[in-house]
Amino acid sequence: MEQNTGTRFTLKPHATPTDAETKAQLLADLKFGKYFTDYMAHARWTDANGWIEQEIRPYGPIELSPAAAVLHYGQEVFEGLKAYRHPDGSIWSFRPEYNAARFNASARRLAMPEMPVEDFLASLTDLVAADPSWVPDSAGSSLYLRPFMFASEPFLGVQPAGEYTYLLIASPVGPYFASGLKPVKIWITTEYHRAAPGGTGAAKTSGNYAASLLPQQLAAQRGYDQVCYLDAVQGRFLEELGGMNVFVVYEDGKVATPALTGTILEGATRDSILTLLRDHEIEVEETNIDFEHLVAQIKLGKVTEMFACGTAAVVTPIGELGSDDFSVKLPGGDFTQWVYDRLTGIQNGTEPDPHGWMYRLY
Numbered sequence: 001m002e003q004n005t006g007t008r009f010t011l012k013p014h015a016t017p018t019d020a021e022t023k024a025q026l027l028a029d030l031k032f033g034k035y036f037t038d039y040m041a042h043a044r045w046t047d048a049n050g051w052i053e054q055e056i057r058p059y060g061p062i063e064l065s066p067a068a069a070v071l072h073y074g075q076e077v078f079e080g081l082k083a084y085r086h087p088d089g090s091i092w093s094f095r096p097e098y099n100a101a102r103f104n105a106s107a108r109r110l111a112m113p114e115m116p117v118e119d120f121l122a123s124l125t126d127l128v129a130a131d132p133s134w135v136p137d138s139a140g141s142s143l144y145l146r147p148f149m150f151a152s153e154p155f156l157g158v159q160p161a162g163e164y165t166y167l168l169i170a171s172p173v174g175p176y177f178a179s180g181l182k183p184v185k186i187w188i189t190t191e192y193h194r195a196a197p198g199g200t201g202a203a204k205t206s207g208n209y210a211a212s213l214l215p216q217q218l219a220a221q222r223g224y225d226q227v228c229y230l231d232a233v234q235g236r237f238l239e240e241l242g243g244m245n246v247f248v249v250y251e252d253g254k255v256a257t258p259a260l261t262g263t264i265l266e267g268a269t270r271d272s273i274l275t276l277l278r279d280h281e282i283e284v285e286e287t288n289i290d291f292e293h294l295v296a297q298i299k300l301g302k303v304t305e306m307f308a309c310g311t312a313a314v315v316t317p318i319g320e321l322g323s324d325d326f327s328v329k330l331p332g333g334d335f336t337q338w339v340y341d342r343l344t345g346i347q348n349g350t351e352p353d354p355h356g357w358m359y360r361l362y
């Protein structure tokens with residue numbers, strides 16, 4: 001465990017912060033990504049000066065030229081992580097160094113400047129410190145942190161921009177599942193792909209999510225909750241959902257997750273689950289998972305559980321897989337709940353943290 005004490009973002013005080021009564025109302029009725037804290041972190045990068053103007057500013061609309069490159073060519077990267085309030089009132093985030101490294105890996109793929117890890121971490125610390133009362137303390141709640149960077153140079157040439165804006169906004173959120181884990185129905189799309197070799201699948205960049213909206217809409221029209229993508233080359237192997245990685249649990253106790261092939265986003269939750277399972281000497285394989293074989297194994301009862309994982313929900317049991325020509329149900333069970341309990345225990349400070357994943361923000 002580590003405490004961040006550095007302050008690098010200058011606080012520009014808010015003239016009219018949310019009053020205590022309104023804040024209490026918002027925190028009592030949490031919705032994902034709907035309400036935002038009074039402050040946001042800001043920084044700007046220029047070719048000439050590097051990172052400048054690191055400030056904690058009042059949250060609000062930003063001024064952007066209609067010619068800003070991001071609006072035309074989508075040069076943007078983002079992250080998603082949470083701040084958790086522990087029983088003693090302290091505030092922590094889960095593996096923010098992982099998000100900082102992934103942010104920079106995404107930035108490299110999008111030909112954008114990297115941000116020093118300590119600046120990325122300081123933006124989190126300083127934003128939370130500006131008003132820690134925005135971090136809720138009800139069971140399963142947290143403050144969702146959304147760092148992002150975009151090309152703000154007003155120029156229509158198709159080339160890396162010479163100016164970028166970094167912002168970090170924060171939204172108090174409730175538990176993903178208010179009344180226990182709820183199985184989701186997953187649509188396997190054979191028509192659309194999320195990422196191709198050499199593309200941007202391993203980067204957390206807006207275009208990947210824009211491309212996922214139509215398949216998501218089509219799946220929803222068919223009564224499914226989310227989409228699972230197959231590899232773009234052979235259309236055979238399971239990759240991931242639009243915003244979560246996936247795991248398969250077999251009858252013999254073995255666990256598998258798709259191998260990182262360069263087209264999958266390397267989830268912090270995925271990585272933590274791999275470590276957790278190995279700590280408990282559970283056999284877990286990162287491998288190619290052939291979806292037709294998987295469906296056959298589900299039908300034979302050889303797969304006991306499948307779950308998706310990511311920061312927002314931690315883990316979500318998969319109750320059904322379907323596509324145009326098949327649908328199979330999964331029994332679901334205790335393993336997913338066990339993984340959920342271990343990870344949330346560490347995040348909420350009620351279980352030991354042997355790998356030092358928690359990082360103190362306040």
Ligand SMILES: Cc1ncc(COP(=O)(O)O)c(C=O)c1O
Binds near residue numbers: 241244270312
């Ligand atoms: C495409 C995609 N896969 C997987 C994940 C899960 O990543 P993490 O566990 O770091 O939230 C996310 C969410 O960030 C995602 O957008």
